[in-house]
Amino acid sequence: MGFIEKSCVEFSDALASKAAVPGGGGASALVGALGAALGSMVCNLTIGKKAYREVEEDVKGILSKTESLRSRMLELVERDAVVFEPLSKAYGIKAETPEEKEAKDALMEQALRNASTVPVDIVRVAWDCLELLDDLAEKGSKLAISDVGVGALFCKAALLGGRFNVMINTEMMKDREYASRVDAEVDGIVQRGSALADTITRKVERRIKKS
Amino acid sequence: MGFIEKSCVEFSDALASKAAVPGGGGASALVGALGAALGSMVCNLTIGKKAYREVEEDVKGILSKTESLRSRMLELVERDAVVFEPLSKAYGIKAETPEEKEAKDALMEQALRNASTVPVDIVRVAWDCLELLDDLAEKGSKLAISDVGVGALFCKAALLGGRFNVMINTEMMKDREYASRVDAEVDGIVQRGSALADTITRKVERRIKKS
Numbered sequence: 230m231g232f233i234e235k236s237c238v239e240f241s242d243a244l245a246s247k248a249a250v251p252g253g254g255g256a257s258a259l260v261g262a263l264g265a266a267l268g269s270m271v272c273n274l275t276i277g278k279k280a281y282r283e284v285e286e287d288v289k290g291i292l293s294k295t296e297s298l299r300s301r302m303l304e305l306v307e308r309d310a311v312v313f314e315p316l317s318k319a320y321g322i323k324a325e326t327p328e329e330k331e332a333k334d335a336l337m338e339q340a341l342r343n344a345s346t347v348p349v350d351i352v353r354v355a356w357d358c359l360e361l362l363d364d365l366a367e368k369g370s371k372l373a374i375s376d377v378g379v380g381a382l383f384c385k386a387a388l389l390g391g392r393f394n395v396m397i398n399t400e401m402m403k404d405r406e407y408a409s410r411v412d413a414e415v416d417g418i419v420q421r422g423s424a425l426a427d428t429i430t431r432k433v434e435r436r437i438k439k440s
Numbered sequence: 441m442g443f444i445e446k447s448c449v450e451f452s453d454a455l456a457s458k459a460a461v462p463g464g465g466g467a468s469a470l471v472g473a474l475g476a477a478l479g480s481m482v483c484n485l486t487i488g489k490k491a492y493r494e495v496e497e498d499v500k501g502i503l504s505k506t507e508s509l510r511s512r513m514l515e516l517v518e519r520d521a522v523v524f525e526p527l528s529k530a531y532g533i534k535a536e537t538p539e540e541k542e543a544k545d546a547l548m549e550q551a552l553r554n555a556s557t558v559p560v561d562i563v564r565v566a567w568d569c570l571e572l573l574d575d576l577a578e579k580g581s582k583l584a585i586s587d588v589g590v591g592a593l594f595c596k597a598a599l600l601g602g603r604f605n606v607m608i609n610t611e612m613m614k615d616r617e618y619a620s621r622v623d624a625e626v627d628g629i630v631q632r633g634s635a636l637a638d639t640i641t642r643k644v645e646r647r648i649k650k651s
Contacts (some may be wrong), residue, residue, distance in 0.1 A: 233448040237453060240448050241473050245480035245510060252481070253590035256474050260594060263467050269456035270463070276543035299456060299495040303449060375608045383471060386597040389566050389641070390590040396648050397586045430600070437607050 231307050233259070249317050250310035254348050257390030258309060261355045262302035264383030267376045268295035268362050271369040284368040286385055291361050293367070298358050302387070304353070309347045309394075316340035345398035345411060351391035352415050356422045360382045363425055366432040378433030387425035392419045442518050444470070445496045455494050460528050462523035465559050465605035469520060472566045472598030473513035478591030479506035479573050482580040486631055495579040502579070509569050513598070516565070520558045520605075527551035556609035556622060562602035569595045573621050574636055579642040589644030596637035603630045 232240060240259070244251050251259075272292035275281045281288065319340045326334040333368050362381045371378050395415045399408040443451060443462050451470070455462050462470075483503035486492045492499065528549045536545040573592045580588050606626045610619040 236447055237444040237451050237470060237473075237517070241477045241510060241514065244474060245477040245484070245507070247481065247484035253478055253587040256478065256594070257590060259448060259544060259599070260446075260474065263455060263471065266452040266455040267464055267467065270458065273456070273458035289510050296456070305451065306448070375604040376464040378604045379468060379597075382597040382601050382604075383467070386471070386590075386593040389593050391646070392587040393589045393593075393644070396645075400648055433604070434607075437604070437611060 232310060233303050233306050250313050251306065252309070252313070252394075253390060254313075254351065254394035255306045256308035257348070257387045257394065258305035258351050259300050260383050260390065261351060261387030262299050262306070263359065264355070264362075264380045264387060265295050265299035265302055265358050267380030267383065268358060268365055269299060271340050271373045271376050271380070274373040275370040278370060281368070281370060282421070287364070288368055290390045295358065295361055298354055300363070301354050302351070302358075304435055305347055308350075312340075312344045312347050316344045334403065337401075341398045341402050342407070346390040347390075347397050348394035348398070349411065349415060352388055352395065352418050353420075354419050355384045355388040355391060356425075359388070359422050359425045359429065360379045363429050363432075366429050366436070371436060374433055378430050378437075381426045381433070383430035385423060388419055390424070392416070412435055443576070444514050444517050461548035461550050462492070463518065463524070463605075465524075465562065466517045466520035466600060468559070468601030468605065469513050469516035469562050471601065472562060472569065473510050473517070475566070475591045475594030475598060476506050476510035476513055476569050478587045478594065479569060479576060480510060480589050480607050482576050482584045484485050484580070486502070486576075486581040489581060492579070492581060498575070499579055502575055506569065506572055509565055509572070513569075516558055516562055519561075523551075523555045523558050527555045537600050545614065548612070551633040552609045552613050553618070556606050559602040559609075560622065560626060563599055563606065563629050565634070566595045566599040566602060567629050567636075570599070570636045570640065572632050574635060574640050574643075577584045577640050577647070582647060585644055585647045589648075590636045592640035592644070596634060599630055599633045599637070603627070618638075 272288050275288045319336045322333045324330040365377045392415055399412050402408040483499050530547040533544045535541040542610045576588045610623050613619040
């Protein structure tokens with residue numbers, strides 16, 4: 230059974246345990262999925278309402294995107310567990326002779342690359358969600374505006390949580406050039422995404438206080 | 441069946457739908473529970489390890505607290521749905537005569553007070569979690585240090601998400617003195633908690649880069 234099929238209580242039990250997975254990467258993807266879900270909820274509460282008829286087509290377009298990002302985030306919860314296993318195994322390999330050490334290093338390097346792809350994707354998908362939430366901060370129903378704000382908070386947590394999980398992999402890579410390239414891409418998205426999330430929460434706060 | 445007994449996929453489906461609950465308040469409590477769970481995980485990965493024998497008793501003490509806060513956060517997911525129902529009903533009451541309007545206002549005011557208690561508790565519990573995570577940023581195993589950072593990100597999201605859900609209730613209260621008192625308490629905790637979360641993530645970043 231996949232982790233996302235577990236109940237919320239069971240998932241939090243598994244997260245709290247010392248088991249290798251789920252960890253902070255998979256949990257970040259789940260929080261990102263909840264952020265995307267809040268975006269979808271706001272769309273669903275806006276579509277069909279007279280006061281928002283002018284933006285209805287836009288909001289329908291946003292909904293199909295938040296739903297697809299929600300699915301991707303849920304998939305990333307599972308994928309994070311899948312890529313962690315080979316890394317965890319490579320860690321455990323005994324290497325004594327120089328040849329064994331070299332073989333272990335090569336395995337580790339590959340496993341670190343694979344393991345980092347998932348949190349990199351979490352960061353990318355969280356950024357995509359934030360762009361949609363920014364649109365919803367203006368077009369979404371006022372009655373659900375706080376949920377746009379909460380969605381942005383979740384996506385920011387997923388974004389920064391993804392970054393931590395990229396970092397723990399890139400920090401250990403021997404190929405420093407490759408590691409720096411990954412870090413630079415992620416840091417760029419995180420900087421923009423973090424600023425956008427803050428812009429969204431400020432917009433939401435203003436709309437709550439005006440209503 | 442309670443919301444926390446639903447699978448992660450089902451919870452995110454329910455959140456994405458236009459159904460009144462779960463909403464951003466309950467989702468914030470769930471994210472807070474995941475933050476507390478990450479704290480517990482770090483404790484579980486630290487306890488029993490030779491390198492951390494000196495702090496083992498402290499970490500055991502932290503674990504019993506993170507576990508109790510995790511339970512409280514999970515309860516708040518359910519309670520948020522329970523207190524929202526009477527508010528949603530009060531909204532829907534038809535009131536035409538001055539007497540009916542007065543009765544509806546009184547019902548609304550009480551329902552708003554009740555509904556705000558849950559996000560206020562989410563804010564308080566998220567703060568308690570952050571204090572424990574701050575301790576773990578120094579005492580927790582270096583191998584799980586990124587999870588302390590992700591836990592702090594989640595608790596910050598729960599803290600600020602709780603605040604949005606307090607605001608949407610207090611903004612509508614007629615008793616402005618009561619509303620201001622609630623807002624002031626929450627804003628105080630949020631300011632301290634937000635700053636503490638940022639301190640934790642900076643500490644974690646330094647420990648990742650040093651390792």
